[in-house]
Amino acid sequence: MSDNTINLNFSWLKKGWQKLISRLADLRLAIILLLAIALFSATGTIIEQGQSVSFYQNNYPEEPAVLGFLSWQVILTLGLDHVYTTWWFVSLLVIFGSSLTACSFTRQIPTLKSARRWQYYKRPSQFEKLALSSQLSNISVDQLIPELEKHNYKIFQEGNQLYARKGIMGRIGPIVVHISMLIILMGAIWGAFTGFMAQEMVATGETFQVKNIFEAGKLSQSQVPQDWKVRVNDFWIDYTNEGAIDQFYSDLSVVDLEGNELKQETIYVNHPLRYDGVTFYQTDWGISGVKVQINNSPVFQLPMAKLNQEEGNLWGTWVPIKPDLSQGVSLLTRDLKGTLLVYDTNGKLTGVVRPGMEIQVEGVTLKVLDLIGSTGLQIKADPGIPIVYTGFGLLMVGVIMSYISHSQIWALQEGNSLYLGGKTNRAQVGLEKEFIEIVNTLEEISPQLIASST
Template identity: 65%
Template sequence: MTLTESSQSLDELLKPRRLFRRLIAVIADLRLAIILLLSIALFSISGTVIEQGESVAFYQQNYPEDPALFGFLSWKWILILGLNHVYSTWWFLSLLVLFGSSLIACTFTRQLPALKVAQRWKFYQEPRQFQKLSLSTELKTESSSSLIAQLEKKGYKIYQENQAIYARKGIIGKIGPIVVHVAIIVILAGSIWGALSGFLAQEMVPSGATFGIKNIIEKGLVAASPLTKNWLVKVNRFWIDYTPDGKVDQFYSDLSVVDKEGAELDHKIIHVNKPLRYDGVTFYQTDWGIAGVAVQINNSPVFLLPMAQLSSKGSSRIWGTWIPTKPDLSEGVSLLAKDLQGTMLVYDKEGNLTSAVRPGIPLEINGVTLKVKDLIGSTGLQIKSDPGIPFVYTGFALLMLGVMMSYVSHSQIWILQANECLYIGGKTNRAQVSFEREFLQIIEEINEAQTPTLSVANEIKN
C-alpha cells in the first residue's frame, strides 16, 4: 500500500468522527439552545391559551373559520397542528428531545471541561505573571505564614510548591451550572415520559354509583390502559355548599377506591384543589351536574328518572326531564331544575308553568299526586395519570439547588516569594467588589501583623 493510499484510508476512517464532532458543536451552540427554549416557551403558552383536550364541536363553536382568530387560526388548523393537545404532539416532544440533547452536549463539551480546569492548581513562578491579574500587589516581606493563616481563616484551600502558593475557594460555583443542566434534563425527561406513558380521562358519575375509568380523552403511546386496573371507584355521596345568595360555594365528592369484591382500599372527600391520589392516578373535582330525580306517583314505588342538561342561551345551566302521570304515557309534566337546592319548576304538556315544588312536598296535577323524593347529583371528575411527575419535581428541586450553587464565587489567589518580596494576586468569576474588599482586607491584616515585628527588630538593632 502506497503512502497516498494510506493517507486516503486514514481520512475515510476519520471522516465520520469529524462529522460527529461538527454535529455536536452545532447542537451545543448557545444560539440554538436559546431558539429551542423560546420555541418551547411559545408553544407552552399556546397550550395554556387554547383549551386542551376538548371535543371537536367545542373547537368548532369557539374557533370558527369566519372570523378566524388572528385572521388564520380556526378549528381546522388547531386540529391539524395538534394545538388541542400541544404537550403530547410529536413536534413538541421533538423540541424537548432536541433541547435536552443540546444541554447534554453543552455539559460534556463546555461545563465539565471548565470544571476540570478549575480543579487543577497551577503556580506562578515568575513575578511578571502577576501583571495579568485584575488584582495584584507586592509586600516587602519574606514570610508568607501570616498570609496562609489569613487565607485558611477565610475558607481558602491552600496548595504550595517551594516558594509558590495557590489558594482557591468556591469550587461549588463551578459545579452549579452542571447541576442546573442536569436538573433541566431531568425535567424534560419527566415531561416526555409523562406524555408517553400517561393518560387523561373525564367522568360524570351519579352519586352512589361505582365506575371504572373508560372515558379517555388523551393517552400516551406506551400508556397502560386504565381498564387493566384491578380496582374501581365508588361515589359514596356528592353534595354542594351554597352561599347565602344562592351561588355555588364549593362542591364535594366522597370517594372510595374499592377492589373487585367491593372492599375499600382508600377513602377521601375531595373538592377543588384537593384531589384523591391512588396507584399513580389522580382524581380532580372539576364539575357537577344533576343525574336524575326520584319521584312517586300516588302510592307507587319510588322510581328514578334521568335528567338531561338543556341548552340555554344564558350562562346558567338547566336540567330537565319528563314525568308521566298516566300508565299509558299519554299525559305527563316537565320538571326543570337549575341546582341541587331543591326548588323545581313544573310545566304542563302545553309548556305552561303550573307550579314550583320542593322534595317531599306533594303536588296535585293531572288528577294524580306527584311527590319528588330527591334530586340526584353527579360529580364531574378529571382523572389523570402522569408517571413523569416525580421526575419533574426532582428536577425542580435540583434546579433550585443548582441556581443557589451557581451564585457561589470561585475565587483564586496566587502567591510567590521572590527577591525578598511577597507577590500576591487574585481573580474571581463573580462578585468582583466583594472579592476586592476581601483581598484588601487580607493585605491590611498582613501589614498590621508586620508592624509590631518591624518595631521590635528596630529596637534590637538600635
C-alpha cells in the same frame, strides 16, 4: 478498501461529528429552541386540548378564522389539539436536550476541569497580570496561611509557593443546571408518552372505572386502572348566604373489584384524591335524576337532562302520569337546593315542590322524594411528574450554586518580599474587600511595606 480510504472516511466522519456537536452547543440555537418550546407550550395552554372534532369545528370555524388563519383544519393538521404529544414538539424537546448535553460536554465540563487544574506562580512578573496584586516585605508564606484559612480558602503549598482557592462549587453549578433541565425534559417526554387525562360525570351511589379518556400517550395503557374502581358515596354543595355556590364536595372511595374499600377521601376544588399514580380532581357537578311517586305507585327514578340555557344551569325531566305514557308533567330545577318547578301537560306552571313534599297536578298527586346529584371528575395520570419535580428541585440547587464565586489567590516569596495576587469569576468587589483585609492584616504584622498596587 485501502487503509488510506478508511482513514479518509474516518477523518470525514470525525469532522462531521465535531461540526454537529459544535452546532448543537451553540447558545443561539439553545435560545431559539427554548423560545419555540415556550411558544408551543403557551399554544397548548390557550387552545383546548383533546376535544372532539365537532368542538373545534364549532369554536374555530374556517370563516372567519381566529386571527385570520387559525381554523379547525389548521389545528387538526398541525396537531395543536394535542400539542404535547406531537412528533414535532417531542422532537424539539429531544433537540434541546441534545443541545444542553453538547454544551455540557464541550463547555461546562472543560471549564470545571480547567478550574480544578492550577499551577504555582514562579515569577513576580506573573502577578502583574492578575486583577489584584500586592507586594509586601518581611512577610512569609507561612504567615499568610492563617489569614487565608480565616476566609475558608483551600490551600496548596510547595516551599515558597502557594495557591489557594474557594467556591469551586460555583463551577459545578452550571453543570447541575444543565443536568436538571435534562431531567425535566425526560420527565416531560415520559409523561407525554405514558400519561392520560379523562373526564367522568358520575351520579351519587354509582361505582365506575376510568373509561372516558380524551387524551392519552402512546404508552399510557398500563397507567389506566384495571384492578380497582371508584365509588361515589355522596355529593353535596355548600351555598353562600346569597344563594351562590361556595364549594362542592364528593365523598369518594377506591374499591377493589370485589367492592372492598381501599381508600376513602372527601375531595373538593384544589383538594384531589390520589391513588396508585392517578389523581381525581373535582371540576364540575350536575343533577343526574329525581325520585318520584305518582299517587300510591312504587317509587321510581327518572333521569334529568341538562338543558341548553344561556342564563345558567337548568335540568329537566318528564314524569308520566298515565299508565300508557300518553300524558305527563315536566319538572325543572337549577340546583340541588331542592326547589323544582312543576309544569302541567299544557306547559303551564302549576307550582313548586321540594323533596319530601307533594303537589296536585292534572288530577294526580305527585310526590318528589329526592334529587340525585352527580359529580364531575377530571382524572389524570402523569408518571413524569416525580421526574419533573426532581429536576426542578435540582435546578434550584444548581442556580444557587452558580451564584457562588470561584476565587483564587497565589503567593510567592522571594527573599524578604511576598508577592500576593488574586482573581475571581464574579463578585469582584467582594474579593477586593477580602484581599484588602488580608493585606491590611499582614501589614499590621510587618508595617514595613515595600510596594503595593491594586
